[in-house]
Amino acid sequence: MxxxxxxxxxxxxxxxxxxxxxxxxxxxxxxxxxxxxxxxxxxxxxxxxxxxxxxxxxxxxxxxxxxxxxxxxxxxxxIGYLPGELFLEGRVTGRTLLAHYQAISGPVAPGRIDGLAERLGLDLDRHTRKLSKGNKQKLGLVQAFMHDxxxxxxxxxxxxxxxxxxxxxxxxxxxxxxxxxxxxxxxxxxxxxxxxxxxxxxxxxxxxxxxxxxxxxxEGAVRRVRFTANGITAHDAGAMLGGVPGVGHVAVLESGGSITLSATVEGAIQPLVRALGTLDLTDLVLEEPDLEESVLKMYSSPAETDQAVPGTAEAAR
Structure with missing residues (x-):
């Protein structure tokens, strides 16, 4: 492609x-x-x-x-571009400003600007200096999208x-x-x-x-699992989970006639599902993967040494 x-x-x-x-x-x-x-x-x-x-x-x-x-x-x-820091002329209305951008960007389909403004809840006839940050952002989105x-x-x-x-x-x-x-x-x-x-x-x-x-x-993110089972001790359940690839942070939440445990699992969940299938489960909760946690791990991992000479450091793929 x-x-x-x-x-x-x-x-x-x-x-x-x-x-x-x-x-x-x-x-x-x-x-x-x-x-x-x-x-x-x-x-x-x-x-x-x-x-x-x-x-x-x-x-x-x-x-x-x-x-x-x-x-x-x-x-x-x-190209349609929305900058991270949007600076707008403050003495004109949004409609006038978009007409100026239209003259630069090229043809815009009839009704396109008003349609986008309506979808975003933007009043095009207000002066830009009176717009809130959110409404200025809406105006920026309209100018980026309007010429398709x-x-x-x-x-x-x-x-x-x-x-x-x-x-x-x-x-x-x-x-x-x-x-x-x-x-x-x-x-x-x-x-x-x-x-x-x-x-x-x-x-x-x-x-x-x-x-x-x-x-x-x-698929590679961290998930959290919580389950309640009968007929097994907390020690045995913990030992069983400890042998499952990717499982960590096992904790006993309740213990008595039945036990409730929580754990994290990283990567494929099939080994965990097979292991839990051997238990007499009365409750099972598998949360959505925590992508934020996975990415934060990437942020916090040791960085490569910076190079002072341009072009000598290759990005990891």
């Missing part, structure tokens, strides 16, 4: 500080690709390099098959949005992907990315430390 975005050994250095260390990734056309990482990980810098807002110190970038440095206005019209670009680059897109509007945004992303558009978004919140993305890259200290499908993250 064609690639909408690709980078090879993407490095960005500000003075003596290396912000991106040889970042490699690719985004298939028509997919939704999420980048997560703590603040300062390099998410915004990566996006700005893709859009030629800033230029890499070294490495290669391709966006919709072109080098962003040579793509010019023609390439930019094929081939590629959407969205930096922290749900910042300031209430939960109902976030759900509408997720619906807009799914519709865009259904229409063949590519979505590249960033967040520091995993739950946001997993609702919209097919594939997730985890960025830390300017390096990609993992690229996984959302399903792959779920």
């Amino acid at each position: 064609a690639q909408a975005i690709s980078t090879r050994s993407l490095t960005k250095q500000f003075g003596r500080r290396v912000v991106l260390h040889g970042v490699d990734f690719s985004v298939e056309a028509g997919s939704a690709f999420g980048v997560i990482g703590p603040n300062g990980a390099g998410k915004t810098t990566t996006m700005r390099c893709l859009l030629d807002i800033i230029r890499p110190t070294s490495g290669e970038v391709r966006v919709l098959g072109k080098d962003p440095r040579a793509g010019g206005p023609e390439l930019r019209r094929r 670009p081939e590629l959407l680059v969205l930096d922290e897109p749900t910042s300031g949005l209430d939960p109902l509007v976030q759900q509408e945004f997720h619906a807009m992303v799914r519709e865009a992907q259904h229409n063949g558009q590519t979505i590249f978004l960033s967040s520091h919140v995993l739950s946001e990315v997993q609702q919209t993305a097919d594939t997730v890259a985890i960025l830390r200290d300017g390096r990609i430390i993992a690229v996984e499908s959302v399903n792959g993250l779920r």
Whole structure:
């Protein structure tokens, strides 16, 4: 499948500080690709390099098959961009501002702007200086989506949005992907990315430390299980669970005529299910996988030593 975005050994250095260390990734056309990482990980810098807002110190970038440095206005019209820090002219209405953006971005279907504004609950006739942070974010989303670009680059897109509007945004992303558009978004919140993305890259200290499908993250994530069983002692149950691959943190919650235990399981759950099938269970609760915990482990694992020379550090795939 064609690639909408690709980078090879993407490095960005500000003075003596290396912000991106040889970042490699690719985004298939028509997919939704999420980048997560703590603040300062390099998410915004990566996006700005893709859009030629800033230029890499070294490495290669391709966006919709072109080098962003040579793509010019023609390439930019094929992209919808929502920056993480949105600065709007305050002396005009939202409608006037979007008309200005429309003249830059190219044709917008009749009624498209009003339709998006209605979905997001945005009053286009208010002056932008009177808009709350959430409503400014809605205005930014309308300008990114309104011309139905081939590629959407969205930096922290749900910042300031209430939960109902976030759900509408997720619906807009799914519709865009259904229409063949590519979505590249960033967040520091995993739950946001997993609702919209097919594939997730985890960025830390300017390096990609993992690229996984959302399903792959779920399969390798930590789950919690709680069960009650008859006819077995807490000691024997604990010993049995201790022999199951991936099971840890076994704790006895209640003990008496029946016992209740809790445990965590990482990875495949089939071995645990087979082991529990030998017990006389009266209750069993298997929680949804804790993806946040799994990703936090990746954040906290020892980082590679930073390199002062651009382009010498390869990102982990």
